[in-house]
Amino acid sequence: MPIQTVDVVYTAVATAENGRDGRVASDDGKLDVVVNPPKEQGGSGAGTNPEQLFAAGYSACFQGALSVVARRENADVSGSRVTAKVGIGKTPDGGFGLTVEIAVSIPQVDAATAQDLVEKAHQVCPYSHATRGNIEVKLTVA
Known part of the structure; x- marks a missing residue:
């Protein structure tokens, strides 16, 4: 399957710190959440x-x-x-x-x-x- 070409009209940017057990935030500040592994994966499940x-x-x-x-x-x-x-x-x-x-x-x-x-x-x-x-x-x- 060939790679699709896209005429980009918007690009979302988010940065994660500490991977699955840290924080992720968008560059515009509209998204800023704590991320943690779910309990089913041995994490605290405290965040998303x-x-x-x-x-x-x-x-x-x-x-x-x-x-x-x-x-x-x-x-x-x-x-x-x-x-x-x-x-x-x-x-x-x-x-x-x-x-x-x-x-x-x-x-x-x-x-x-x-x-x-x-x-x-x-x-x-x-x-x-x-x-x-x-x-x-x-x-x-x-």
């Missing part, structure tokens, strides 16, 4: 963690992609919700990997239309582009 931040970004981005697709299809996605679940675990080669499940609820449309909109949003979403072919991403429609 990279997987939660990724889930937050992916769900918001996917919701935006869903809105773009809905406008194109003249579909009503008002009241819709997108939940991203990001899992982390060991890979067979001894490294670590991620899994993602995107659960979408679109109460204003029938199940078939919702499924179609979700599949199309998955083709539009930049996070989906970035993860495609790299990690398992499961889509569900509630």
